[in-house]
Amino acid sequence: MKKILDCIADAIKPAFTANGYDESYAKVTLSNRPDLCEYQCNGAMAAAKAYKKKPIDIANDVAGWIEKSPDRGMFSQITAVMPGFINMRLSQEYLADYLHAMDTEPKYGLEETGSGETVIVDYGGANVAKPLHVGHLRSAIIGESIKRLGRFLGYNMIGDVHLGDWGLQMGLIIEELRDREPDLIYFDPDCSGPYPEKPPFTIGQLEDIYPAASSKAKEDENFKARAQEATLQLQNGYEPYRAVWQHIMNVSLADLKKNYKSLEVTFDLWKGESDAQEYIPGLIEDLQKKGLAYESQGALVVDVAKEGDSKELPPCIIRKSDGAALYATSDLGTILDREKTYAPAKYIYITDKRQELHFIQVFRVAKKAGYVSEDTPMVHLMFGTMNGKDGKPFKTREGGVMRLENLVAEINDAVYDRIMENRTVSDEEARKTAGIIGLAALKYGDLSNQASKDYVFDMERFISFEGNTGPYILYTIVRIKSILSKYESMGEKLPENARVLAAASEAEKNLMLQLTKYHEVIESSFQETAPHKICQFIYELSDVFNKFYNNTMILKEEDKARQAGYIKLITLTKGVLETCIDLLGFAAPERM
Ligand code: ARG
Numbered sequence: 001m002k003k004i005l006d007c008i009a010d011a012i013k014p015a016f017t018a019n020g021y022d023e024s025y026a027k028v029t030l031s032n033r034p035d036l037c038e039y040q041c042n043g044a045m046a047a048a049k050a051y052k053k054k055p056i057d058i059a060n061d062v063a064g065w066i067e068k069s070p071d072r073g074m075f076s077q078i079t080a081v082m083p084g085f086i087n088m089r090l091s092q093e094y095l096a097d098y099l100h101a102m103d104t105e106p107k108y109g110l111e112e113t114g115s116g117e118t119v120i121v122d123y124g125g126a127n128v129a130k131p132l133h134v135g136h137l138r139s140a141i142i143g144e145s146i147k148r149l150g151r152f153l154g155y156n157m158i159g160d161v162h163l164g165d166w167g168l169q170m171g172l173i174i175e176e177l178r179d180r181e182p183d184l185i186y187f188d189p190d191c192s193g194p195y196p197e198k199p200p201f202t203i204g205q206l207e208d209i210y211p212a213a214s215s216k217a218k219e220d221e222n223f224k225a226r227a228q229e230a231t232l233q234l235q236n237g238y239e240p241y242r243a244v245w246q247h248i249m250n251v252s253l254a255d256l257k258k259n260y261k262s263l264e265v266t267f268d269l270w271k272g273e274s275d276a277q278e279y280i281p282g283l284i285e286d287l288q289k290k291g292l293a294y295e296s297q298g299a300l301v302v303d304v305a306k307e308g309d310s311k312e313l314p315p316c317i318i319r320k321s322d323g324a325a326l327y328a329t330s331d332l333g334t335i336l337d338r339e340k341t342y343a344p345a346k347y348i349y350i351t352d353k354r355q356e357l358h359f360i361q362v363f364r365v366a367k368k369a370g371y372v373s374e375d376t377p378m379v380h381l382m383f384g385t386m387n388g389k390d391g392k393p394f395k396t397r398e399g400g401v402m403r404l405e406n407l408v409a410e411i412n413d414a415v416y417d418r419i420m421e422n423r424t425v426s427d428e429e430a431r432k433t434a435g436i437i438g439l440a441a442l443k444y445g446d447l448s449n450q451a452s453k454d455y456v457f458d459m460e461r462f463i464s465f466e467g468n469t470g471p472y473i474l475y476t477i478v479r480i481k482s483i484l485s486k487y488e489s490m491g492e493k494l495p496e497n498a499r500v501l502a503a504a505s506e507a508e509k510n511l512m513l514q515l516t517k518y519h520e521v522i523e524s525s526f527q528e529t530a531p532h533k534i535c536q537f538i539y540e541l542s543d544v545f546n547k548f549y550n551n552t553m554i555l556k557e558e559d560k561a562r563q564a565g566y567i568k569l570i571t572l573t574k575g576v577l578e579t580c581i582d583l584l585g586f587a588a589p590e591r592m
Contacts, residue, residue, distance in 0.1 A: 001101055001109035003523075004516040005029065008039055008088065011074055015065040021047050021058060028088075030517075037077065037087035038513060044084040055084020062086055092502035095512050099500040102515070103572050108579070110519055112154030117345040119155045120338055121147045124260065124267060125351060127164035128252045129173055129210050132259060132404045134386040134394050134457075135352045141446045142383060143350045144265045144585045145531040152583055153526055158342060161260075163272030165249060166330060169210060171231030174244055175223060176213035177201070186240040193239060199247035203255045206248065232324055235277065245274075259404050264439065264585055276333030280325050283333055284318060292369055293318055304364040316361035331362045335371055346377045348529060353382040353452070381529045384454035386446070394457050412438035415463050415471075419592070433589045437463070437471050440586040444470030447584055448535035468539045473581060476542040477588040479549065480574040486555055487567055494564055500572065501565030507551040511544045511573065518576055522583070531584060538580045545573050 002010070005028050013023040025043030032040070044058035051058065059080030066078050077089040102108045123143020126136050143159065150157040177200065178187050184200055185191050201209065217224040234241040253270070260266070284300065287293035292302045298321030305313045316328050325333075338344060349359055359380040366372040388394045416434035419425065425433070445462035449455040465471045503509035514537075521537040524530070554570070557563040581587060 001105060001111070001519070003519045004098065005039070005520065007098070008074075008090075009041075011071045012041060012062060012066060012086070014071075015062040015069065016043065016047075018065055019058075019061040021051065021061075031087070036081075037079075037089055039088045039090070041086040041088070042084075044080070044086060048084060056080060056082055059084045059086050090513075092509065095509065095516070096500050096502045098516060099512055099569070099572060102518070103500060103568065107152070108518060108572075108576060110153070110522055113523065114150060114153045114155030117155050118342050119150055119157050119346045119348060120342065120344045121150070121157060121159045121348045121350070122162045123147070123159065123348075123350040124161040124265065125164065126161065126256050126259075127167070127169060128256070128272070129169050129206055129248050130164070131207070131211075132256075135383075137263075137404060137407070138352070138383050138386060138446055138451075139350045140260060140263055140265045141443050141585065142381065142451055142531065143348075144263075145443075145447060145534075145583060146348060146350070146381070146526070146529055148583045148585060149522070149526045149531065149534075152579075153522065158269060158344070159267045160269040160271050161267040162334065163256075163270070163274075166235065166273035166277065167327075168227060168231050169214075170234055170241075170245055170248065171227035171229070172213035172217055173206070173209055173248060174230040174234070174241055175227045176209050176216065177244065180209075186244050188240075191240065193243070195240065195243035199251050200244075201247070201251065203251050206251055228322070228324070232322065235325065262405070262408055263443075271334070271337075273327075273330040273334070276330040276337060277325075279333035279336045280329055283329070283336060287318060287365075287369060290369060292365070297321070302365050302368070304361050304368070306364070313357070313360065313364075316365050318365075328358060328362050328365070331358075332365060332371070335362075335366050339371060344376070346379070347372070348379045348381060350381045350383070353384060356380065356382055379529060381451060383451040384449075387454055387456050389456060389458060391456070408438065408442065411442055411459060411463065414438075414459060415441065418463065418465075425591070429591075433592055436587060436589045437474060437592060440470030440474050440581070440588075442470075443584060443586050444473065444535060447531045448539070450530070450532050468535075470586065471592075473538050473542055473577065474588045474592060476545055477574055477577050477581075478590070478592050480545070480570050480577075481588075481590065483549075483554060483570060484567070484574075490555065492563075494567055495561075498561075498564035498568050500568045501562060504562065505548075505551060507544070507548040508569070511541075511548045511569065514541050514544045515572065515576060522580075525583075534580050534584060538577055541573065541577060545570070 009026050009028045012028070013026040016023050016026045025047045026041060027043055028039050028041050030039060031037045044055045044062065047053075047058050048055040063078050063080040063086055066072055066075070074091060074094045075088055076091040077087065079087050081087055121143055123146070124136065124140045126132055147157045147159045177184065181200065185195060213227070217227055230241060234245055284293065287302060293300050296315065299317050300319040301315035301317050303315045317326055318329050318332075320326060351359075363378040363380070366378070367374055372378060386394045412434045415438045416430055419430045419434055423430070441462040445457065446455070448468060461467070462469060463471060465475050500512070503512055517537060521533055525533040552566065554563065554566045557566065578588065
């Protein structure tokens with residue numbers, strides 16, 4: 001269905017044209033003076049210049065015309081005020097009809113603007129065998145939400161985890177393994193397989209091997225050189241190392257999948273940098289043939305700078321002097337793969353800000369070489385850092401790198417303690433509920449900030465049931481669920497023809513007005529890759545709902561038709577809230 005602002009604009013357009021003004025001036029926005037009106041049109045000011053008239057005269061022409069038109073019933077107020085604003089309020093009946101329409105349409109009347117277009121969302125980005133850090137956490141949370149949003153709008157969203165599975169960490173692990181267990185078959189130069197199926201390490205051992213190797217490489221030049229050489233050999237397809245690599249992948253992937261599952265983050269594709277490998281020789285050859293790649297100080301590079309750039313952009317390095325492929329090379333190879341398989345209409349990559357230059361370079365090379373068409377949007381959604389209360393990148397209490405499981409467990413424990421403080425639910429239920437609320441606290445705490453900004457991970461605040469938090473939203477949903485179940489247990493049944501009625505109070509009207517913003521919010525959150533807009537919307541929605549609730553005796557209402565209207569309205573509110581939190585990637589419990 002049409003968005004509310006468009007409905008109002010369409011209603012006042014004829015008033016502009018009938019008076020000889022172009023209909024493009026009939027633009028309607030939410031009022032910035034809610035004390036004076038709900039909506040406003042500033043078109044008369046703009047039109048004044050074009051028609052050489054006083055803005056107030058134009059505003060009067062428009063408002064006066066509406067006064068006499070059949071659309072007058074849409075408004076409870078439409079007035080021209082100095083210097084030329086048109087101020088409007090919707091009539092209670094029109095608003096009730098609009099909500100009734102929302103209530104009866106699939107997805108509450110949201111238009112599926114995506115119409116099946118394919119969009120690749122590249123998020124998660126975990127590095128195999130390395131610990132997940134907060135950047136990976138943010139990427140997973142934001143990406144999951146963007147994917148769900150796009151899918152809801154009718155896009156064919158393809159989420160790819162794009163694992164870092166081809167870098168130096170692999171060579172480091174191979175060499176560390178050699179130092180620890182030189183007799184393993186993989187290190188026997190004369191052996192030509194077959195290699196054992198069982199990995200020579202567990203996830204626990206792997207978690208010890210990588211950090212040990214990584215710090216060794218920092219002190220020991222020779223070890224580092226060995227690791228680089230092993231990485232290169234792996235990339236060139238040396239069988240024994242491929243076998244070790246497969247072991248690392250198997251062990252590590254099982255662990256990663258468990259981690260993502262606990263965050264309710266899912267991927268359509270579990271591809272990685274290694275999958276780009278087969279494209280790289282052809283890619284390099286093609287870039288050379290097109291005259292784009294050239295030798296510079298032993299490396300192969302492509303210029304990406306353009307006239308009008310505000311900063312000087314260094315060329316993109318495609319191949320290092322030692323022959324190793326780079327991060328950018330594998331991203332370009334991945335683009336070739338995606339173009340071949342999906343020919344996406346849009347790309348969205350989600351990583352932290354520090355990768356800004358990398359993606360500018362990759363996008364420019366992809367377009368310059370014609371791999372991606374010039375008008376295909378390639379979006380890099382950059383996020384800021386999750387900081388601790390000290391303002392520095394978040395660390396554990398012991399000062400170490402965060403382990404995702406521990407972070408999640410810490411939040412769940414804190415929520416659990418809170419539930420047990422004042423409630424006597426079974427331990428089992430409290431645990432389950434704590435898991436649901438904890439996830440909401442974590443995700444909402446992240447998503448409610450504009451992604452590009454840094455934010456402070458403040459557990460106390462995130463798990464609070466009051467304020468702009470995930471638990472507050474859940475609390476509101478649970479409150480509605482409880483009213484609905486009381487209504488039912490009173491033996492009440494909703495009549496067939498029950499519907500949202502014209503508001504009987506200001507609090508009720510405010511709730512209704514807030515609900516009408518839903519379509520616009522969902523659409524713009526996706527267009528602007530900005531899930532925080534959904535958070536802001538449901539926070540305000542929860543607030544106006546709770547004011548309405550405090551102001552209205554829903555269950556004691558004696559007028560049964562009015563009561564049924566309330567039930568319809570709060571059911572719609574619950575549905576919209578639940579839809580939105582699902583798009584953010586979490587759900588509400590039955591009780592809390
Ligand atoms: N693995 C990378 C990292 O940890 C993130 C991958 C992002 N996606 C991409 N296509 N480059 O920083």
